[in-house]
Amino acid sequence: MSNEPRQKTYETAAPSTDTRDARMGEGMDDRFNSKLREAFGASPFILTKFDEFMNWVRGSSMFMLQFGIACCSIEMIHTYAIKHDLDRFGAGVPRASPRQADVIIVPGTIVSKFGPRMKRVYDQMPEPKFVVGMGSCTISGGPFQEGYNVVKGAEEIIPVDIHVPGCPPRPEALVYGVAKLQERIKNGESSPVVVKPYELEEFGDLPRDELVQQLADRIDEEDLVMRYNWADSP
Amino acid sequence: MSTGLENGLEVSEDDLETLIGDRALDREDHVNAPGFVVRPDQVQEVLTDLRDEAGFDHLSCLTAQQYENRYESIYHLKKYADPTQEVSVVVPTAVDEPVSQSAAPVFRTADWHEREAYDLVGIEYDDHPDLRRILLPDTWQGHPLSLEYDQEQPQVVTLSEHENPVQPDHHDTESDTMFLNIGPHHPATHGVLHVKAVLDGETVVDVDPDIGYLHRCEEQMCQSGTYRHQIMPYPDRWDYVSAGLLNEWAYARAAEDLADIEVPEYAQVIRTMSAELCRIAAHMLALGTFALDVFGDFTAVFQYAFRDREVVQDILEDLTGQRLMFNYFRLGGVAWDLPEPREEFFEKTREFLDDLPAKAEEYHNLITANEIFQVRCVDTGILEPEVAKQYGCTGPVARGSGVDYDLRRDDPYGYYPELEWNVVTEDGMDNYSRVLVRMQEVKESAKIIEQCIDVLEEWPEDDREIQANVPRTLKPDADTEVYRAVEAAKGELGIYMRADGTDTPARFKIRSPCFHNLSTLAEMAQGEYIPDLIASLGSLDIVLGEVDR
Numbered sequence A: 001m002s003n004e005p006r007q008k009t010y011e012t013a014a015p016s017t018d019t020r021d022a023r024m025g026e027g028m029d030d031r032f033n034s035k036l037r038e039a040f041g042a043s044p045f046i047l048t049k050f051d052e053f054m055n056w057v058r059g060s061s062m063f064m065l066q067f068g069i070a071c072c073s074i075e076m077i078h079t080y081a082i083k084h085d086l087d088r089f090g091a092g093v094p095r096a097s098p099r100q101a102d103v104i105i106v107p108g109t110i111v112s113k114f115g116p117r118m119k120r121v122y123d124q125m126p127e128p129k130f131v132v133g134m135g136s137c138t139i140s141g142g143p144f145q146e147g148y149n150v151v152k153g154a155e156e157i158i159p160v161d162i163h164v165p166g167c168p169p170r171p172e173a174l175v176y177g178v179a180k181l182q183e184r185i186k187n188g189e190s191s192p193v194v195v196k197p198y199e200l201e202e203f204g205d206l207p208r209d210e211l212v213q214q215l216a217d218r219i220d221e222e223d224l225v226m227r228y229n230w231a232d233s234p
Numbered sequence B: 001m002s003t004g005l006e007n008g009l010e011v012s013e014d015d016l017e018t019l020i021g022d023r024a025l026d027r028e029d030h031v032n033a034p035g036f037v038v039r040p041d042q043v044q045e046v047l048t049d050l051r052d053e054a055g056f057d058h059l060s061c062l063t064a065q066q067y068e069n070r071y072e073s074i075y076h077l078k079k080y081a082d083p084t085q086e087v088s089v090v091v092p093t094a095v096d097e098p099v100s101q102s103a104a105p106v107f108r109t110a111d112w113h114e115r116e117a118y119d120l121v122g123i124e125y126d127d128h129p130d131l132r133r134i135l136l137p138d139t140w141q142g143h144p145l146s147l148e149y150d151q152e153q154p155q156v157v158t159l160s161e162h163e164n165p166v167q168p169d170h171h172d173t174e175s176d177t178m179f180l181n182i183g184p185h186h187p188a189t190h191g192v193l194h195v196k197a198v199l200d201g202e203t204v205v206d207v208d209p210d211i212g213y214l215h216r217c218e219e220q221m222c223q224s225g226t227y228r229h230q231i232m233p234y235p236d237r238w239d240y241v242s243a244g245l246l247n248e249w250a251y252a253r254a255a256e257d258l259a260d261i262e263v264p265e266y267a268q269v270i271r272t273m274s275a276e277l278c279r280i281a282a283h284m285l286a287l288g289t290f291a292l293d294v295f296g297d298f299t300a301v302f303q304y305a306f307r308d309r310e311v312v313q314d315i316l317e318d319l320t321g322q323r324l325m326f327n328y329f330r331l332g333g334v335a336w337d338l339p340e341p342r343e344e345f346f347e348k349t350r351e352f353l354d355d356l357p358a359k360a361e362e363y364h365n366l367i368t369a370n371e372i373f374q375v376r377c378v379d380t381g382i383l384e385p386e387v388a389k390q391y392g393c394t395g396p397v398a399r400g401s402g403v404d405y406d407l408r409r410d411d412p413y414g415y416y417p418e419l420e421w422n423v424v425t426e427d428g429m430d431n432y433s434r435v436l437v438r439m440q441e442v443k444e445s446a447k448i449i450e451q452c453i454d455v456l457e458e459w460p461e462d463d464r465e466i467q468a469n470v471p472r473t474l475k476p477d478a479d480t481e482v483y484r485a486v487e488a489a490k491g492e493l494g495i496y497m498r499a500d501g502t503d504t505p506a507r508f509k510i511r512s513p514c515f516h517n518l519s520t521l522a523e524m525a526q527g528e529y530i531p532d533l534i535a536s537l538g539s540l541d542i543v544l545g546e547v548d549r
């Protein structure tokens, strides 16, 4: 190691203004020159509301939950994979843990046994969170709507922002759905909850009807349960 | 005692009658096989005799159903050496006390089957090691495929914590066991499977696959659809990784036998070609996800596999109009002829086939020649052939254990007998062999497709009959029963149907290869390390849509 001052390093690390000046031409104010400046005119400041800014950020960088249920998940994988490449739209980072995700794509049929699990996964996601329902199954139960075990749409369990119809929807359709979601997020819109979703509740809190009486010695009071009232389903 | 019959030699009906003797209360023949009615307390005896004396070593399926006046369990037996030899053992039980002897001590695979029969139909099996619900939640009320079930009744489903099942009798001062839930939402389970594992350090002590998170009532749906048009869309959704046409063929074959329909040869060629395209797509997915499981390769191998799937899906879309849920087969043929201009279609398909050898080479370099991959797969997840047979394994899983069994050759259908191709087997019995089998099967499928294209190109234009003349409303005769299987992507996919004279089946039962293959997981994983459990699960290549139906 020599004791020479590291002049060379300073030089290389300094901003190389030569090329920039050449590109800009003469007589321009080099501090604030940018595309944005062109867009906003003479004032070097952008005025925006903080929440609008946040909405823009949210919509432009979405972390999706890696969540596969049924047939639609195959087309969902194709949407992430080569050729369709959802990442082009700032939404292609699948996270394995719900705690790191802000969007959940629900790709398939939800059955009674899976309902409580899906609710749990959704609850684990941090706010704000968004849901894309993929396929007819998440709209109404799809081809399995009349099944004894099938939940008649994802909205019976969690609120859904965007429905992508199809059985299965093509990858292009899912890309469109995600793009639409981004648009809504940027505009700060959120979906109204139209049906009262099934909740996870403590078994002890259920009204003591005949069914609950029957199960009383098999389920603990504190256990979380989901009660399906099939007769009330659409 | 050995009679030399276990080698697959022909057993005549008379031999069977003598063997079963007066334990047979009655005969009840099915379209595919002779059927013997036996008493509910003689099931084990009869099945043991059929297995040991007559060589019926493959319990292909168990169908349970309820009639007005009785419950019935049907054991569909076959031989691994010759699956065209079949026999059905019919066990009726009383309505007020549906209890029948369990077959689980004779065939291990009966364990899961009988749990399913108990769960959905409500028959109880005496002497069963662990009779509890398998598909529906434990707290479910009623048995949905029984006649008096009320679908409107409310149900309560729990989200319970799981206890360590071996804790009470596993008190080791040196070590401690740990309970680990894998799934139902987990990237390595290929869908919504829940594996309850107990670990001692890193070693797996106990595994219990908990299924039913995708039980979407496929059998009920098929029972309420009409034969001619309404059932065909559902098979696409059993094994949904683009294997749709293979599944449709299972239904088509069973229904065509039931209603006695001849399929024109031209349609058979198209069926054979398109089904093998599906097999390639399905095996590609298996390969890509397996690479993802064992060495976390989301970049190269996974994306390459999906690139190739896109090509296959394009071809299939040209042919059927859909990328995944084809709904292309019809009873008696296929929906429409090849797309025009035919030359373009042939050219596109040939191009894909021509590229395939180079791609296969690439996969070999990337996957099977990869050192990490070999360390993870060679000699892990051992499945002995005898064990595989006990569990009713078929398809690449069985062939990776050296069981030379492929229905396309052994129980021929379609256009396969006219073509040149080989059944691939490997003797390694491990995760590595199962992958090798799939990779080689892709090449065999390519051979089949190539020959089919040759045949189709030569086919005279005025003789292109794509569908037989099938009545608009199909009502097979009452009380005809059939059980038929085809070689799907994952193995033997069988359908049992009973007609009752109407235009919908009275009972529709699906024999899923994945259901059987998955049941071996405990055998393969116990005593191995937890990462090997994940590799074994991946190498079984299950699709939950088909496991849970």
Ligand code: SF4
Residues within 6 Å of the ligand: A070, A071, A072, A073, A107, A108, A109, A134, A135, A136, A137, A138, A142, A143, A166, A167, A168, A169, B237, B325
């Ligand atoms: S919408 Fe169709 S493709 Fe999607 S999960 Fe449901 S059945 Fe499968």
